[in-house]
Amino acid sequence: MVQPGNPTPHLPCEIETVLSDGRPVCLRTIRPSDETRIRDGINEMSDRSRYLRFFSAFRSPPESIVKQLSAVDGHDHIGWGAILLDGDECPPIAAAHAIRSKDVPSHGELAIAVLDDYHGLGLARMLIAAVLLDCIDEDLHALDMQMLSENRAAHNLVTFLGAKRAPALDSVSHYVLDVREALQILRSDHASEGLMAVFAARGDNSLSTVEKREQ
Numbered sequence: 001m002v003q004p005g006n007p008t009p010h011l012p013c014e015i016e017t018v019l020s021d022g023r024p025v026c027l028r029t030i031r032p033s034d035e036t037r038i039r040d041g042i043n044e045m046s047d048r049s050r051y052l053r054f055f056s057a058f059r060s061p062p063e064s065i066v067k068q069l070s071a072v073d074g075h076d077h078i079g080w081g082a083i084l085l086d087g088d089e090c091p092p093i094a095a096a097h098a099i100r101s102k103d104v105p106s107h108g109e110l111a112i113a114v115l116d117d118y119h120g121l122g123l124a125r126m127l128i129a130a131v132l133l134d135c136i137d138e139d140l141h142a143l144d145m146q147m148l149s150e151n152r153a154a155h156n157l158v159t160f161l162g163a164k165r166a167p168a169l170d171s172v173s174h175y176v177l178d179v180r181e182a183l184q185i186l187r188s189d190h191a192s193e194g195l196m197a198v199f200a201a202r203g204d205n206s207l208s209t210v211e212k213r214e215q
Contacts, residue, residue, distance in 0.1 A: 012028065013026035014201065015027040015028070015130070015197055015198055017126065017194045017197035017198070019118065019121040019122060019194065020193075020194070023084065023086050024085040024086060025083065025084055025085060025123070025126075026082070026084075026085050026090070027080060027081070027082050027130055029074065029078075029079065029080055029081075029134075030070065030079035030080060030081045030095060034070050034081065034092075035067070035070045038061075038066050038081075038092070038095070039066050040092060041091075041092040041094075041095065041115065042060075042061040042113075043060060044091070045113065045115060046116050047059070049113070049115070049116055051148075052148055052151045053113045069095070069097065072097075074138070075100075076099070076100040077098075077099050077100070078097065078098040078099075078131055078134045078135060079096070079097045079098075080095065080096050080130040080131050080134075081095040081127075082094040082114075082118075082123055082127060084118075093114065093118050094112070094113060094115065094123050094127055095112070096111070096127035096128055096130070097110070097111050097112075097131070098110050098132075098140060098143055100138075101144075105139075106139060106142065107140070107142045107143070108135070108142075108143050108144070109144045109146070110131070110143035110144070110145050111145070112124055122192050122195070123194070124157060125157075125192065125194070126192075126197075126198050128161070129183065129187075129195055130198050132179050133198070135179045136179060136183070141180070142178055142179060143176070143177045144174065144175070145163060145175045145176075145177060148171065148172060149172075149173055158175045160185070161177055161182040161185055162177070163175035163176060164176050164178075187199060
């Protein structure tokens with residue numbers, strides 16, 4: 001088993017931490033060369049989870065979706081992934097993306113997917129924190145989130161993060177997340193070792209420094 005703080009030579013990590021059950025994970029920014037990992041991760045999702053994430057019943061992801069999710073540039077498309085460091089295979093287990101709106105450059109859309117076996121272990125919050133910290137740096141201030149009404153776990157998560165529900169014209173629920181507010185909520189969760197590792201990797205004063213600069 002790879003322990004946090006002991007880098008895996010063949011797997012560059014920006015943040016090494018642990019899930020709430022103690023298993024080690026690597027968090028790192030997604031890059032265009034991750035197409036295979038993205039495809040494998042989507043294929044490993046249950047049919048139910050795949051439907052809730054993509055609003056589609058496809059069994060294998062279309063290449064257009066794989067291309068879109070791997071086209072991370074760190075500015076208009078921010079993406080972080082999680083890789084399990086328990087064993088030799090190091091499978092991808094989760095990803096979060098924020099994609100800038102072409103119409104309103106200070107706004108974007110947030111989406112996240114976590115494989116079924118890793119639900120409830122704090123992974124979604126870790127990845128969202130990493131994405132939101134990059135959003136601050138890239139002047140993304142608000143993120144839209146869309147989810148099916150039956151996706152109770154997603155509704156509970158965005159409500160915890162302070163997202164406000166917006167009017168919707170169909171069965172898809174629409175929320176708007178304030179990036180700074182959500183970061184403050186996540187930062188206050190001192191019981192989460194994983195979250196603390198994300199913030200520590202960026203420096204404890206990363207949020208306040210940006211806020212002072214903009215005042």
